Amino acid sequence: MTGLTPKSTSALRTVAPEERSHEVDHPSSLVAQFGADKPLKLDCGVDLAPFQIAYQTYGELNADKSNAVLVCHALTGDQHVANRHPVTGKPGWWETLVGQGRPLDPSRYFIICSNVIGGCMGSTGPASMNPATGKVWGLDFPIITIPDMVRAQAMLIDHLGIDTLFAVVGGSMGGMQALQWTVAYPARVFANLAIACATRHSAQNIAFHELGRQAVMADPDWDHGRYGDKGVHPHRGLAVARMAAHITYLSDAALHRKFGRRMQDRELPTFSFDADFQVESYLRYQGSSFVERFDANSYLYLTRAMDYFDIAGDHDGVLAAAFRGIKTRFCVVSFTSDWLFPTSESRALVHALNASSARVSFAEIETDKGHDAFLLDVPEFIDIAGAFLESAGKARGLKAPNGG
Amino acid sequence: MTGLTPKSTSALRTVAPEERSHEVDHPSSLVAQFGADKPLKLDCGVDLAPFQIAYQTYGELNADKSNAVLVCHALTGDQHVANRHPVTGKPGWWETLVGQGRPLDPSRYFIICSNVIGGCMGSTGPASMNPATGKVWGLDFPIITIPDMVRAQAMLIDHLGIDTLFAVVGGSMGGMQALQWTVAYPARVFANLAIACATRHSAQNIAFHELGRQAVMADPDWDHGRYGDKGVHPHRGLAVARMAAHITYLSDAALHRKFGRRMQDRELPTFSFDADFQVESYLRYQGSSFVERFDANSYLYLTRAMDYFDIAGDHDGVLAAAFRGIKTRFCVVSFTSDWLFPTSESRALVHALNASSARVSFAEIETDKGHDAFLLDVPEFIDIAGAFLESAGKARGLKAPNGG
Incomplete structure (x- = not known):
């Protein structure tokens, strides 16, 4: 193709x-x-x-x-x-x-x-x-x-x-x-x-969706959903929502196999909040790449639709x-x-x-x-x-x- | 007592x-x-x-x-x-x-x-x-x-x-x-x-902690951790982090037993982003009550300590x-x-x-x-x-x- x-x-x-x-x-x-x-x-x-x-x-x-x-x-x-x-x-x-x-x-x-x-x-x-x-x-x-x-x-x-x-x-x-x-x-x-x-x-799935929605809504750029006419987008909140969802898409075993406790480009911890572990770096990437292609309000509406199902x-x-x-x-x-x-x-x-x-x-x-x-x-x-x-x-x- | x-x-x-x-x-x-x-x-x-x-x-x-x-x-x-x-x-x-x-x-x-x-x-x-x-x-x-x-x-x-x-x-x-x-x-x-x-x-637990940290850090009030001298606190980000963590503290079965798909004070959906489901209301409460007693930077440091363990x-x-x-x-x-x-x-x-x-x-x-x-x-x-x-x-x- x-x-x-x-x-x-x-x-x-x-x-x-x-x-x-x-x-x-x-x-x-x-x-x-x-x-x-x-x-x-x-x-x-x-x-x-x-x-x-x-x-x-x-x-x-x-x-x-x-x-x-x-x-x-x-x-x-x-x-x-x-x-x-x-x-x-x-x-x-x-x-x-x-x-x-x-x-x-x-x-x-x-x-x-x-x-x-x-x-x-x-x-x-x-x-x-x-x-x-x-x-x-x-x-x-x-x-x-x-x-x-x-x-x-x-x-x-x-x-x-x-x-x-x-x-x-x-x-x-x-x-x-x-x-x-x-x-x-x-x-x-x-x-x-x-x-x-x-x-x-399920209740647990509604809980994860609510978590994602609250992450979006916590972003001041979301502004009660009115960002659309302002040329801004709640990137940070939506990225957090995506990270949460992404964890639920994988299994504990898959995360262990893919990443385990392996460090990112280093052998020793940096003793900082840098993405020391590969899994952290992976999650951050999932969050930041998602916001380039998805609308935050759409995310709210579609998660809500699933919850009501x-x-x-x-x-x-x-x-x-x-x-x-x-x-x-x-x-x-x-x-x-x-x-x-x-x-x-x-x-x-x-x-x-x-x-x-x-x-x-x-x-x-x-x-x-x-x-x-x-x-x-x-x-x-x-x-x-x-x-x-x-x-x-x-x-x-x-x-x-x-x-x- | x-x-x-x-x-x-x-x-x-x-x-x-x-x-x-x-x-x-x-x-x-x-x-x-x-x-x-x-x-x-x-x-x-x-x-x-x-x-x-x-x-x-x-x-x-x-x-x-x-x-x-x-x-x-x-x-x-x-x-x-x-x-x-x-x-x-x-x-x-x-x-x-x-x-x-x-x-x-x-x-x-x-x-x-x-x-x-x-x-x-x-x-x-x-x-x-x-x-x-x-x-x-x-x-x-x-x-x-x-x-x-x-x-x-x-x-x-x-x-x-x-x-x-x-x-x-x-x-x-x-x-x-x-x-x-x-x-x-x-x-x-x-x-x-x-x-x-x-x-x-585990990798999954590091992932959940990283999610919580990113939620805190996404809050503009966090301001690279410098909120302490400014009389503000990243309440919104910390509440989201707490909600994420709280889901991991319960089981799917416990959430189902406690809340299932029961509505909050109503029988029919409101077709809105209100906390229609009891589990949503519960999570929001967990988030908002936590921020009254916990420091956001402390949350970052303690989750990091667990990740390194x-x-x-x-x-x-x-x-x-x-x-x-x-x-x-x-x-x-x-x-x-x-x-x-x-x-x-x-x-x-x-x-x-x-x-x-x-x-x-x-x-x-x-x-x-x-x-x-x-x-x-x-x-x-x-x-x-x-x-x-x-x-x-x-x-x-x-x-x-x-x-x-």
């Missing part, structure tokens, strides 16, 4: 579906705009209009429109799943899963990945202009939920003229969206690959009720060392799916890589994802765009 | 050992001062002088001075182990273990608890006056280590005229000090009760070498749901003690309360601590102050 010259998101173009390019690498994201006649009905009661969704596609839609796959991104991900990132210049965030010779091969599937509503990579969010005021939305942006994200994606899928998705695939917050897709639109999802996720956010809570506390009668085939994947979304959460989901007589396979992958494993080249995981999609494709009688 | 009227630490008095009170509740802390002739030799190479150690004592030293017990406090603890806290007005932080009818009963033992060097409750630390400049030390205060803390305690014990401690007892950072006592002064410790601790700080590292990587030939009796206690100092760390310590032919008993207590369990009334733990001290007392031929 060839890289693109890094571009800023200001290069976003509005392109009608029929004009869109089918190259793997897009020079910039496509944007679907929804006017006042097509508001996004949010859970908080607000009708959001106008709004736009930025997205990338890879591959071609086949003749009977049966090969569309929606990939849902995680908290700090975006639509650049399999192309060089326009801001960071880094490879796509899920090139282990999406790309030539990978389980989601663009020669076979029409792959769509959109920036979530509330995000900051081209979809409408708190960093966008509020048309009513001509100023940046900031905290006046309405609170969004995981179901809202999925509702916006469904409007994008409609916009693309697609009725049923062959598959919805996602990890972490992306897995939450994948699950919500089947809950909200059971007839529109043939296969569901939900990875390293849960049907609700609770499928059972929306169904009188009965998780299985949410999946009653569904035909979607599920593959649920968890990783043994993931303490953010531990296997027990995936198991509860699988039990509920079983109780709903849903077709479900469950893979608990043995790894010490923690939650991050879903983004890494873990062969067992990639193989299982590939086998599940292959098998679902056969059941669907899927034909590649060229009829192969 | 009767409460005291809350007092500020400015009420610290310098009292000679022979004048000190033996009441359980002291109206204020005792202070041992060490002049230019008695510098504290720090690991970083600095001779710190003058300096002072604030401490509390409970009970009376017996005739042969064989009943002295040193209690070592954890990161954010202090000398007020078993009396009402002069700042917060709360009960002593370890009244489950220390007090009448408790394993460390002042009618039987002479119990000493001192604020660590680098602390902020009367012992010399970064919030103290630098006599060379007449200003608050701030970041000019030298970096201290766990061995430095223990070296200062040994000078206090000398000052009190005590040769051998019957026991050193501590949890978390206090447990690190307890272990270091036997490593540094093997002949001066008869029994060692090391709880919920480790012989070194590595007993094996000081003994060519061989942990057992640190304990070779010791006669101290050990009781090592861990808690199953403690993920900050997991049982595996205690087990490694026990293996090293076994390899050194040390006398050691090991108790892994089944609880879902996480690291905080050592501060809570966990009957199995209290019973084990009591039995260990009882048995060690018999071996020592211990006599109570009244000869009983």
Whole structure:
């Protein structure tokens, strides 16, 4: 996959579906705009209009429109799943899963990945202009939920003229969206690959998110979310939030293997607050690089959406009720060392799916890589994802765009 | 135990050992001062002088001075182990273990608890006056280590005229000090009760500490540690650091049991960034109450001391070498749901003690309360601590102050 010259998101173009390019690498994201006649009905009661969704596609839609796959991104991900990132210049965030010779091969599937509503990579969010005021939305942006994200994606899928998705695939917050897709639109999802996720956010996870939000809000540059019109950004607070989150993405064992107590470029301690240990230097880098590509208010909104997520809570506390009668085939994947979304959460989901007589396979992958494993080249995981999609494709009688 | 009227630490008095009170509740802390002739030799190479150690004592030293017990406090603890806290007005932080009818009963033992060097409750630390400049030390205060803390305690014990401690007892950072006592002064410790601790700080724990330090340093009021002369304090940054640490003190299960996804004073979400969930409200309280009693620079110094702690590292990587030939009796206690100092760390310590032919008993207590369990009334733990001290007392031929 060839890289693109890094571009800023200001290069976003509005392109009608029929004009869109089918190259793997897009020079910039496509944007679907929804006017006042097509508001996004949010859970908080607000009708959001106008709004736009930025997205990338890879591959071609086949003749009977049966090969569309929606990939849902995680908290700090975006639509650049399999192309060089326009801001960071880094490879796509899920090139282990999406790309030539990978389980989601663009020669076979029409792959769509959109920036979530509330995000900051081209979809409408708190960093966008509020048309009513001509100023940046900031905290006046309405609170969004995981179901809202999925509702916006469904409007994008409609916009693309697609009725049923062959598959919805996602990890972490992306897995939450994948699950919500089947809950909200059971007839529109043939296969569901939900990875390293849960049907609700735990108290510990809410606590970590609240910690991150408080770190952002403690930064005077945040200024009650009004930094958007002032040309400043709460870099320091957001970097701290990112550091906290990053620790939860790794496991104790992974941190020990990667860094242990090794010193940074030295053998003896400096007896100072310098980053003596490699793990300190690594964390500082994670914090400082993140703030260059992410909006602080967006971080608040997306963490809040995850906190509110609770499928059972929306169904009188009965998780299985949410999946009653569904035909979607599920593959649920968890990783043994993931303490953010531990296997027990995936198991509860699988039990509920079983109780709903849903077709479900469950893979608990043995790894010490923690939650991050879903983004890494873990062969067992990639193989299982590939086998599940292959098998679902056969059941669907899927034909590649060229009829192969 | 009767409460005291809350007092500020400015009420610290310098009292000679022979004048000190033996009441359980002291109206204020005792202070041992060490002049230019008695510098504290720090690991970083600095001779710190003058300096002072604030401490509390409970009970009376017996005739042969064989009943002295040193209690070592954890990161954010202090000398007020078993009396009402002069700042917060709360009960002593370890009244489950220390007090009448408790394993460390002042009618039987002479119990000493001192604020660590680098602390902020009367012992010399970064919030103290630098006599060379007449200003608050701030970041000019030298970096201290766990061995430095223990070296200062040994000078206090000398000052009190005590040769051998019957026991050193501590949890978390206090447990690190307890272990270091036997490593540094093997002949001066008869029994060692090391709880919920480790012989070194793990990469994940260093990461959490670095996160806390970065949160403090991100607060503009911190101002490179120079806030001390300006009448401000980096409250916001320190509160965030405390929230992060507090999550690590509890377990996922404990958070789930205590809070789950329960809302705060409401049934429906507010769709805002208010503390909708009880766990958010709890964390915010933990953060804001902490900053009223703790100095931000002290927090930096003490977390750094824990990060540097590595007993094996000081003994060519061989942990057992640190304990070779010791006669101290050990009781090592861990808690199953403690993920900050997991049982595996205690087990490694026990293996090293076994390899050194040390006398050691090991108790892994089944609880879902996480690291905080050592501060809570966990009957199995209290019973084990009591039995260990009882048995060690018999071996020592211990006599109570009244000869009983």
